[in-house]
Structure formats: structure tokens, C-alpha cells
Amino acid sequence: MEVGPLIEFRRVNKFFGSNHVLRDIDLTIPTNQKLVIIGPSGSGKSTLIRCINQLERVSSGQVLVDGVDVTAPGARLAEVRQDIGMVFQLFNLYPHKTVLENVTLAPEKVRGVPPEQAAETARYYLKRVGMLHKVNAYPAQLSGGQQQRVAIARALAMKPRFMLFDEPTSALDPEMIGEVLDVMTGLAHEGMTMVVVTHEIGFARQVADRILFLDNGEIAEDGPPAQVLDSPTNERTKSFLSKVLH
Amino acid sequence: MFGLESWQTLLVDWRIFAQGLAQTVLASVLGLALALALGVVMGVLGVVPVRPLRWLNRFYVEFFQNTPLLTQVFFYYYGLPRLGLRLPVLAVGVMGLGIYTGAYIAEIIRAGILSVHRGQLEAAFSQGFRYEEAMRYIILPQAFRVIMPPLTNQFVNLIKNSSILSFIAGYDLMYHADVWSSYNLLYGVAYVTIAALYLCLTLPTATLARRLERRMQATWGGSVS
Ligand SMILES: Nc1ncnc2c1ncn2[C@@H]1O[C@H](COP(=O)(O)OP(=O)(O)O)[C@@H](O)[C@H]1O
């Protein structure tokens, strides 16, 4: 049986007012791919990744997730989003809930998983991200790295088809970046499909099997890490890389 | 005027004051319930991504905040019967206090919701929560933390405002104190007494709310990112 792409952009354009943020994006992401998106600030990376779960509506074109057009009027977004995990730059944990409650809330209220089972699943994922010892803590009592690991567990507990990461380490103190990247690397090795916006070039080289360089709303470079990072064809990719690689 | 005899006269008639107090408490509690319900619903309508609903919020808030409570209550009591709707005094009181205070609570709730970081709604959406579910489980509980102090003020205001019910048909603490004092010509003791009785209602309300607030603050830990 022919298996279609997991995520597909068809001539997607996005405007914020007169600001043309995404320009004719065509993109096909198959299951199991680890796609890393790099590019200068303001180039549209967040907007692109947020179009996948429709936190941002497109101005024209289509986005298909598992064959479902999520940009169609009347698309069942809440249902589509249940199967897409997202990790944010600022963690966005629920501050009024404990660590355990952060991870069980959506499985219980959105999926209707019984509380004991949701707690068991939550403990499993919290253990995987090394946060089981903090189940009763509140987010404000955790370091940034710890909060982000809980946020990853929260997303995984919904058993998503794939994961979106929007600069998951950009708000972290340098000494905490490693612990979050380790969790993400582990996830990649287990075969999770991942779309990751990041400035961590080392992580991209090690984990990605494809890198996009986004510039001014356009995909300026698209290929395996060795090609994009070591022999970019685009001038702007070269100058960007020379900056982030020092 | 504040002689021993005056107090004795008042004590003999304590039932009159007790009855007034009971009526005030009843109208306040029911009015509060109505104000909270209306305030939460109307406050949420003030932020939903549906323009006509936001207009409804603006109309409700502006209209009921900017006309005198007494006018509103008189309308329910004298105006509605002309339109064929005659309500019991208690219902008029509850409606008047509830709708009026609800307009203030709606504005407090709206501001509270807007104070919650927008990343919270995005996180909730990203997990598949619908708008109403996100409000209920994630946004409103956080908004309430900000909302508690001004909300308490509204509770206290509502209790004090219930005294305007004395203008309609023999209801509430204020009314009974008025009647009693003009009959006995003892104004001082009567008003000191009811001021004390109002304090007995408002001070515990304020204290209780402040304690609740502190507990919420304590359990969530420090700053919120
Ligand atoms: N909600 C928004 N409203 C208006 N403009 C926005 C909004 N979000 C992003 N933009 C603009 O869109 C452009 C791309 O933003 P973004 O996708 O966040 O870039 P990146 O993530 O690559 O830094 C920027 O010019 C930004 O100012």
C-alpha cells in the first residue's frame, strides 16, 4: 500500500498585514523524518511550524496532516491537534497544576483516559525525561531545563503521531541546554517523527536527516545535514552559518 | 441620644433588626451567586474571538455600570409590572444586585483572562483542548488568581449596596432600621447598630477572601513564567 506523506505544504503563503511571512512554501515530510529548520530571526520558522497544527492560519495554500486538509474551513482542529505534540520556547506549562497534573490533564480531559491510567502513563514519560522525582512540584519551583523536560513529557503523554519543537532550548541557561537536547535525541532514536526549529547546529548535525534553511519566508536550502551545513549553495545560508558556527 | 435607655429599647425590639439582617443576608447571597454567574459568562464573552459576543459584553458592562443601581432596581420594581411582569421583592433585590454587580465582575474577569499569558491558550490548543475546555481547565483557574482581590471588593460592595433595597417595599436591614428609628425617634443607636451589623457581614467576607488568596499564592509557588 502506498503511504502518503505525514505532513504536506502546498503553495502556502502567510501574510501578517502586508508582511509576507511565508512565500509559496511547498514541503513534504514523510513519517519518521527528523527535520530541522534553521534560519535568521524573523525568517518565518515559527510561523511555518505553527501552520502545521494551525496555531497560525494560512493566507493561501493548503497544509495536509496525514492526508487531512487542516486548512479547510470546518477542519476538526481539536481532533487533529490531539495527535500532534508541540514544545514551545517558553515551555508554557500550566502554572496552577503540579508536574503530574500537567502531564495527565489533556489525556484525561481531551482523550477521556481514566485518571489512574493517565497517571501511570504520565509517570512513564516523566521517568523517561528524568523528572519523576518532581511529580508534586509546581512549574515555578523548577529550573528552565526541568520545565522543558516536563513539557516534552506532557506532549508525549498524548501519544502523538509526531512532535513539533519551536526553539526548545532558546530560553534556557547554557548549562541546561544539554539535558533537553539529550531527551530529544533519545526520542529521535526511538523513531519519533520530529520537526525542530533550533539554532543548535551540533544537534542538527547529529540528529537531523534533513535540514531546511528558511530565509525571508522562503526555503533557501533543503537537504541532508552534510550538504546544507558543509557545502551550502545559497549565499545567505553561508553567511548565516558562518555566524552561528562562529 | 446614646443613653442606656435607647439601647434597652433597641434590644427589646431585636427581632426587627434580626429579620432585616436575615433579609439582607439572603438577598446578598443570592445576588452574589447571580453576579458571579453573569460576571463569568459575560466576562468570557468579552474575550471570545466572535465579535458580536464581544459587543454584547461591552453593552452589558457599559450599560449597567453607568446607570445608577437605584434606577435599575426601580425599573424592575415599578417598570416591569407595567410590562406585565410582577416580581416578588426578594427577586427584584437579587436581580438588581446581581445584574449590577455582575457588570463589574465581568470587567474584572475579562481583565483577569487577558492577564493570562497567551502561550497558555496555545499550549492548551496544541494538546487538542477546545476553546471552552481551555477556558475552564487552564485559563479561568489562572485568571482567578488575579481576579480574587478586586472580586472581594465587589462582594463587599454588593452587601453594602443591598441597603438600597430599603427603598422598595419594606425589605432589608436598612429599611427596618429606618422604620424602627423614626417610630421610636432613636436614630443614633439604630444606625450605629446596623453599621455594626453590616461590618459583621463585610469584614468576614473580606478576611475569608484574603485568606483564600494567600493559600492560592502559596500552593503555586513563586513567579510564573
Ligand atoms: N502574530 C503576529 N502578528 C504580526 N506579525 C507577526 C506575528 N507573528 C510573527 N509575525 C512576523 O512574522 C515574521 C516571521 O516571524 P516568525 O515566524 O516568528 O519568525 P522566526 O520564528 O523565524 O523568528 C516576523 O516579521 C514577525 O514579526
Ligand SMILES: [Mg+2]
Ligand atoms: Mg521563532
